[in-house]
Amino acid sequence: MRAHPSSSRQWRVPAALPVLKLAGAVALLGLGLLFADGAPVPVVLAGLAAAGLAGWAVRDLVAPVRLAVDAEGVTVVQGWAGRRRLPWSAIEAVGVDRRPRLGLVSEVLEIDTGESLHLFGRYDLGADPAEVAEAVNAARPAR
Incomplete structure (x- = not known):
């Protein structure tokens, strides 16, 4: 099944994630100050x-x-906060790489242009990479 030509979708970082990271940064700094006991190295x-x-x-x-x-x-994020537009003609494959690690299975969405490989994890997308791959492939015009 193919998506309607005017349809568009986007996937984003879950809103709670940057909040948790900022809270973790504050906690790290607080712990460093708490356990420093006057020494500058732990604080630094x-x-x-x-x-x-x-x-x-x-x-x-x-x-x-x-x-x-x-x-x-x-459109994919590139670098720290840049964007890169990839026309459908440049995309060779969209798939999911599954690898077992430490008793868990890691999934990463791969968008391959032949010249570059763009990788997205669950926390980049806010969704299951396999579901995103299916949606991306469904949005692709018939070749």
Whole structure:
């Protein structure tokens, strides 16, 4: 079944995720200050870890939409918060890579253009990668 040509969809980072990351950054900084006992090294290390986590959260707030699909093609996030438009003609394959790790199965959506590979996990999409792959393939015009 193919989607209507005017239909478009987008997948984004769940709204709670950047909030959790920011809360984690505050907690890291607080723990660093609590256990520092006057030593600067734990505070600096906690501050660096907190800054990294906060930067990751800011990226989720600045570029929450990781993947968008419409009749002309796919738009993916590229770099820290940039966008890249991929016309359907440039996309060779859309699929899901499943790998067992530590007793769990990890799934990643792969969009392959031949020249680049775009990967999206569940927390990038806010949805199951297999369902997103199915929706992306359904939106693709018949070849």
